Amino acid sequence: MKIRVKVKTNASEQSVEKVPDEIFSEEGFGGLYFVKLKSSPEGNKANIELLKVLSRHFGCEAKIKGGFT
Secondary structure (H helix, E strand, O other): OOOEEEEEOOOOOOEEEEEOOOOOOOOOOOOEEEEEOOOOOHHHHHHHHHHHHHHHHHOOOOOOOOOOO
16 A cells, blocks of 8 residues: 655654544555654654554555655
8 A cells, every 4th residue: 555644753642543544546546644753854764654553554564665754
């Protein structure tokens, strides 16, 4: 399953929220998720935390296929 993810770093807590399908709907994607991470983006820390959080949320291995920055 492919999803789109919007990440907020340096948050006070971790969370994963699905944006309702009425707001976001794109062919070939399982939805848009807003993820808050405690890590900073320096040194790839946020990417590592993102993979752990998504893997825990979905119960399977997560991979990053591409990113904005």
